[in-house]
Amino acid sequence: MASAINRRTFLRISGTTVIGAAAASAGLMSFSKASWANDRTVTPDRVVPTFCELCFWKCGVLASVKDEKVYKLEGNPKHPLSNGKLCPRGVGGIGALYDPDRLKRPLIRTTVNGEEKWREVSWDEALTYTAKRLTEVKAQWGAPSIALFSHGHGGAFFKTLVKGLGSNTIVAPSNDQCRGPRESGYELTYGEAVGSVETVDTPHSKCIAYLGTHLGENMHNTAVQDMSAASANGCTFITVDPRFSIIASKSKYWLPIKPGTDTALLLAWAHVLIEENLYQRAFVEMNVVGFDQLAAHVKDKTPEWAYLETGIEPSVIRATARELAKNAPAAFVHPGRHVVWYGNDTQRTRAVAIVNGLLGNWGKKGGFYLPQSLSVPAYPVPKPHAELYKPRLNFPFATLPCAYDVAQASVKDGDDAARIHAWVVYGCNVPLTLPNTAKTIEAMNALDFVVAIDTMPSEVTGYADVVLPENTYLERHDDLESTPYRVPYVALRQPVVASLYDSKPGWWIAKSLGEKLGLSEYFPWKDAEDYLSTRLTKANLSYEQLKKDGVILGTPAPIYEDGPLTLKTPSKKVEFFSQQLADAGLPGLPDYEPTEEPPTGYFRLLFGRSPVHTFSRTTNNARLLEIVPENELWMNVEMARVLDLKPGTKVMLENQDSVQTGPIRLRVTQRIRQDCVYMVHGFGREDRRLSRGYGRGASDARLVTRIKRDPVMGGTGMNVNFVTISRWKEA
Numbered sequence: 001m002a003s004a005i006n007r008r009t010f011l012r013i014s015g016t017t018v019i020g021a022a023a024a025s026a027g028l029m030s031f032s033k034a035s036w037a038n039d040r041t042v043t044p045d046r047v048v049p050t051f052c053e054l055c056f057w058k059c060g061v062l063a064s065v066k067d068e069k070v071y072k073l074e075g076n077p078k079h080p081l082s083n084g085k086l087c088p089r090g091v092g093g094i095g096a097l098y099d100p101d102r103l104k105r106p107l108i109r110t111t112v113n114g115e116e117k118w119r120e121v122s123w124d125e126a127l128t129y130t131a132k133r134l135t136e137v138k139a140q141w142g143a144p145s146i147a148l149f150s151h152g153h154g155g156a157f158f159k160t161l162v163k164g165l166g167s168n169t170i171v172a173p174s175n176d177q178c179r180g181p182r183e184s185g186y187e188l189t190y191g192e193a194v195g196s197v198e199t200v201d202t203p204h205s206k207c208i209a210y211l212g213t214h215l216g217e218n219m220h221n222t223a224v225q226d227m228s229a230a231s232a233n234g235c236t237f238i239t240v241d242p243r244f245s246i247i248a249s250k251s252k253y254w255l256p257i258k259p260g261t262d263t264a265l266l267l268a269w270a271h272v273l274i275e276e277n278l279y280q281r282a283f284v285e286m287n288v289v290g291f292d293q294l295a296a297h298v299k300d301k302t303p304e305w306a307y308l309e310t311g312i313e314p315s316v317i318r319a320t321a322r323e324l325a326k327n328a329p330a331a332f333v334h335p336g337r338h339v340v341w342y343g344n345d346t347q348r349t350r351a352v353a354i355v356n357g358l359l360g361n362w363g364k365k366g367g368f369y370l371p372q373s374l375s376v377p378a379y380p381v382p383k384p385h386a387e388l389y390k391p392r393l394n395f396p397f398a399t400l401p402c403a404y405d406v407a408q409a410s411v412k413d414g415d416d417a418a419r420i421h422a423w424v425v426y427g428c429n430v431p432l433t434l435p436n437t438a439k440t441i442e443a444m445n446a447l448d449f450v451v452a453i454d455t456m457p458s459e460v461t462g463y464a465d466v467v468l469p470e471n472t473y474l475e476r477h478d479d480l481e482s483t484p485y486r487v488p489y490v491a492l493r494q495p496v497v498a499s500l501y502d503s504k505p506g507w508w509i510a511k512s513l514g515e516k517l518g519l520s521e522y523f524p525w526k527d528a529e530d531y532l533s534t535r536l537t538k539a540n541l542s543y544e545q546l547k548k549d550g551v552i553l554g555t556p557a558p559i560y561e562d563g564p565l566t567l568k569t570p571s572k573k574v575e576f577f578s579q580q581l582a583d584a585g586l587p588g589l590p591d592y593e594p595t596e597e598p599p600t601g602y603f604r605l606l607f608g609r610s611p612v613h614t615f616s617r618t619t620n621n622a623r624l625l626e627i628v629p630e631n632e633l634w635m636n637v638e639m640a641r642v643l644d645l646k647p648g649t650k651v652m653l654e655n656q657d658s659v660q661t662g663p664i665r666l667r668v669t670q671r672i673r674q675d676c677v678y679m680v681h682g683f684g685r686e687d688r689r690l691s692r693g694y695g696r697g698a699s700d701a702r703l704v705t706r707i708k709r710d711p712v713m714g715g716t717g718m719n720v721n722f723v724t725i726s727r728w729k730e731a
């Protein structure tokens with residue numbers, strides 16, 4: 001077996017470390033210097049429909065092209081997720097296409113005179129070498145010791161590749177660092193996940209409660225459009241957040257809850273709905289099991305009890321419960337999105353699902369609609385025999401192995417045969433994504449082989465053995481997109497302009513690598529167009545129409561249901577009491593567990609989103625950095641006074657495990673509680689090759705060294721870290 005590089009140094013992809021770097025420029029004119037850049041009077045040579053990849057909502061885009069340059073991105077009016085509009089990130093997609101720091105050629109890590117360097121290679125050499133190394137790992141340690149970390153729509157072809165190799169060790173941080181507990185909570189209660197796009201009927205709702213869902217900052221195009229429509233229709237918003245978020249500013253009630261106590265509030269809401277007989281009795285009698293157990297469970301969960309936990313006045317708890325009830329069933333508690341907070345997250349989401357059950361809103365106008373999808377048969381390929389590595393930790397309701405556990409199972413700990421030995425990383429900046437960056441780096445150092453498929457140099461590509469540059473979404477085809485939604489649809493991603501540099505589409509990379517690995521049977525199609533048109537023909541849909549319009553709508557069916565529900569739970573009903581959880585030795589009804597308090601002198605670290613950035617994906621994008629150039633640390637005005645810190649002061653953060661990040665500018669505000677500080681995720685980039693992103697703001701990921709596991713599905717609660725703040729002293 002070829003000797004493994006098992007102590008990797010972080011390798012920047014820059015001229016000084018690339019052997020024989022060719023002139024970087026592909027002869028591109030800088031977009032911003034183009035005379036027509038912002039000229040609305042320009043007549044495009046063509047307008048190409050496709051869909052966005054600046055986040056994972058996948059809105060339909062119309063891209064205008066002049067002289068082979070993309071100069072404008074707009075929402076596709078025919079696409080149901082964009083309705084003719086994009087969010088600011090979507091408009092900024094041009095910045096991703098024309099980012100001069102992009103990965104331009106395949107690279108192999110090599111050692112010259114004891115020093116590690118990148119060597120630019122041909123695609124053939126990069127893929128031959130990758131195939132050889134993966135084959136060696138498979139032969140020595142077995143296929144399941146090869147893990148795929150995948151994020152983004154293009155990951156589909158790499159899943160086929162890794163499964164074809166025989167591994168089912170496929171992980172998505174978006175599951176166990178984001179939505180997983182919500183999906184488990186709804187699967188246990190309603191028999192199905194709420195999905196992405198969430199199936200909330202916001203435009204028709206009369207009252208919505210948001211628990212830590214910071215819509216407007218958490219920018220999902222359709223969700224924000226729907227929220228604006230609801231607001232225009234007079235919908236009452238209730239926001240429960242330790243921070244006065246954008247949506248709090250649009251709300252009738254802001255409940256500045258003590259972090260980690262939401263389950264107490266939810267149980268008290270259930271108490272009020274039942275004790276005051278405000279719940280939707282007919283819905284509950286027809287569709288629910290476990291109501292009596294719930295009523296007994298919340299009997300003593302009075303608003304006065306919840307006040308001591310949450311800090312929310314009993315009168316406000318009663319008023320908000322009554323407001324929801326008054327508008328039910330056209331009222332809901334939003335199921336949330338990034339819900340991995342304190343470890344008890346599936347149970348908290350179950351409490352949300354149960355309050356929604358009391359509001360009787362499943363399948364109801366203004367509550368949760370029943371989604372529809374347009375079914376397009378898969379391309380016929382043999383079913384691979386793929387196995388999962390033997391997880392060391394078992395969570396009874398985990399639907400996927402947890403990305404964090406797979407990373408930890410890669411660390412050397414004496415049992416080499418039980419370890420993960422290679423990673424295929426698609427569009428996933430693992431060191432900034434998983435908790436405990438230092439541990440992730442230790443894991444990457446221990447691997448026999450890492451291949452990263454990415455568009456940009458990043459923290460993860462710095463630890464790879466092979467870097468394969470993918471086209472951005474504006475230069476490539478991808479698999480069809482057909483998210484369950486109010487109307488069934490299928491959408492196409494297609495190249496708007498030709499490939500820049502020597503980058504390639506993901507489908508081509510996966511197919512070519514598959515062929516070198518002897519897996520041609522899983523990639524029998526000639527090219528992406530052959531693959532896509534074959535799938536569409538099987539569904540009696542026209543590829544030509546899809547190319548022209550970017551989207552095809554199916555025939556809508558009813559999205560509301562007045563009769564009895566038939567759900568996919570064991571009882572076929574809404575399960576307030578979950579026998580499945582009880583059988584697994586877990587509470588059948590959600591219990592409130594107090595969360596550890598910050599020690600004296602520490603703040604709880606909270607983090608969230610900026611409306612113009614998506615994690616670390618966008619923090620080198622010139623257009624988006626113009627709008628939000630760095631993150632700031634929100635601190636309550638009183639605490640800043642006590643610490644004698646002025647607005648704009650640069651500060652350092654240090655967590656309970658003595659890990660430091662910074663400097664970051666202080667935002668002193670009344671809009672946050674005194675016991676916590678808040679920052680936007682994705683900044684504090686450490687790769688100098690990111691000529692604009694490097695060193696802006698600070699990384700919250702570095703500070704997440706402690707997690708609390710969700711006993712139901714294994715999610716990694718990350719809001720359990722505490723920090724001290726000190727003035728930054730320039731060295």
Ligand code: MGD
Nearest residue numbers: 151174177178427428429433453454456458615616617681
């Ligand atoms: P990103 O951080 O956006 O996503 O985390 P990740 O899944 O890691 O990193 C994406 C990588 O994809 C970048 O290197 C970028 O250059 C690359 N990329 C961009 N476009 C493309 C493309 O078209 N093709 C390819 N091949 N690569 C591309 C997200 C995860 O992080 C999620 S979903 C959540 S909700 C969690 N959020 C979160 C948090 O808020 N705070 C902390 N501390 N950790 C978090 N972890 C989770």
Ligand code: SF4
Nearest residue numbers: 052058059087090221
């Ligand atoms: Fe793109 Fe914004 Fe839609 Fe996400 S929400 S897909 S970034 S337009």
